[in-house]
Amino acid sequence: MNNPITARYPSNIALVKYWGKHGNQLPCNASLSMTLSQAYTEVNLFLQDKKSEEPEFTFLFNGKPKESFRQRILKYILKQKEFSGLLEDYALHIESQNSFPHSAGVASSASAFAAIAAALLKASQGDETDFPEQQASRLARLGSGSACRSFYGPFALWGKLKDIPDSNDEFAIRLGDIHENFQNMRDSILIVEDKSKSVSSSLGHSLMEGHPFAESRFKQANNHCMDMLKVLKDGDFQSFIYITEREALSLHAMMMTSREYFMLMQPETVKIIDEVKRFRVDTGLPLCYTLDAGPNIHLLYPKTIEDEITPFVNNFLHNHTIKSMINDYSGRGGIIS
Numbered sequence: 001m002n003n004p005i006t007a008r009y010p011s012n013i014a015l016v017k018y019w020g021k022h023g024n025q026l027p028c029n030a031s032l033s034m035t036l037s038q039a040y041t042e043v044n045l046f047l048q049d050k051k052s053e054e055p056e057f058t059f060l061f062n063g064k065p066k067e068s069f070r071q072r073i074l075k076y077i078l079k080q081k082e083f084s085g086l087l088e089d090y091a092l093h094i095e096s097q098n099s100f101p102h103s104a105g106v107a108s109s110a111s112a113f114a115a116i117a118a119a120l121l122k123a124s125q126g127d128e129t130d131f132p133e134q135q136a137s138r139l140a141r142l143g144s145g146s147a148c149r150s151f152y153g154p155f156a157l158w159g160k161l162k163d164i165p166d167s168n169d170e171f172a173i174r175l176g177d178i179h180e181n182f183q184n185m186r187d188s189i190l191i192v193e194d195k196s197k198s199v200s201s202s203l204g205h206s207l208m209e210g211h212p213f214a215e216s217r218f219k220q221a222n223n224h225c226m227d228m229l230k231v232l233k234d235g236d237f238q239s240f241i242y243i244t245e246r247e248a249l250s251l252h253a254m255m256m257t258s259r260e261y262f263m264l265m266q267p268e269t270v271k272i273i274d275e276v277k278r279f280r281v282d283t284g285l286p287l288c289y290t291l292d293a294g295p296n297i298h299l300l301y302p303k304t305i306e307d308e309i310t311p312f313v314n315n316f317l318h319n320h321t322i323k324s325m326i327n328d329y330s331g332r333g334g335i336i337s
């Protein structure tokens with residue numbers, strides 16, 4: 001086998017949530033995320049000799065064939081004109097692995113499609129040396145919306161905001177001008193439930209069509225993005241906490257009030273939310289939570305208060321409120337070679 005192209009891209013956690021899409025993977029509102037470090041996907045792409053005229057594509061996930069993923073990725077590759085030459089010239093073989101357990105409540109499609117799009121783009125680029133990150137972010141979005149944000153850290157914005165010049169729906173942009181308070185953020189991911197989540201993101205997004213609160217939700221998210229841009233610049237922890245927690249609960253409120261509804265929080269999720277609030281009031285420390293479309297909790301806090309947070313978090317492990325924990329922190333994006 002020839003040397004592969006290796007792409008390692010992290011997942012990201014949305015502070016302002018993308019929930020609702022239209023057209024070709026375009027978001028109904030802007031979203032803003034923190035890029036992670038330890039939760040990543042590594043993809044090795046091998047370009048092999050073809051044996052037939054037909055597209056040839058093989059795929060291993062964690063060393064084993066995974067037909068459902070293979071089909072989703074092949075469909076994705078066939079749809080992108082940028083990649084059609086690759087399938088004509090080569091038999092493509094992808095080996096993909098995650099640094100975190102599948103269904104651990106970490107968005108695996110974000111890191112996976114960021115890494116897959118980056119590797120395929122690099123392969124289709126030939127000898128060109130400069131890697132076109134913006135194009136990679138756009139192509140990743142076409143695989144999974146949130147993936148476009150994994151290219152830029154520590155924070156990325158995806159979606160058009162009328163007062164932010166470079167923002168757009170096609171790809172994410174890096175946020176510059178981040179106050180030192182937010183330069184080194186921790187994300188302790190508390191795994192309340194490690195079984196597959198019960199709402200697929202495609203179904204979830206589609207439930208925003210005709211949702212009674214859709215328009216106000218999209219407006220709220222765009223306003224939260226604008227507010228969060230200022231917060232990240234000014235270093236204002238209090239507003240960071242307010243927006244982040246409100247977003248998490250708004251996302252779940254949307255799921256609970258859609259025509260087919262989902263209640264994804266577990267009793268432990270609610271218990272932890274209560275304890276986080278109490279801890280914050282008692283200590284005055286800037287600790288807050290966010291949630292994805294599932295029951296697990298992301299605890300966010302600056303590295304500077306890690307020593308005070310660790311015993312609080314470990315307690316959830318000791319008393320079995322949570323099954324496990326992933327310790328992550330904000331990062332700068334991926335690597336491709």
Ligand code: DP6
Pocket residue numbers: 013014016017018019025031107109110143144145146147201202205251292293
């Ligand atoms: C709740 O990016 O997984 O995590 O575009 O259909 O692949 P698709 O959706 P996906 O949706 C993520 C939803 C979310 C919020 C977010 O990451 O912004």
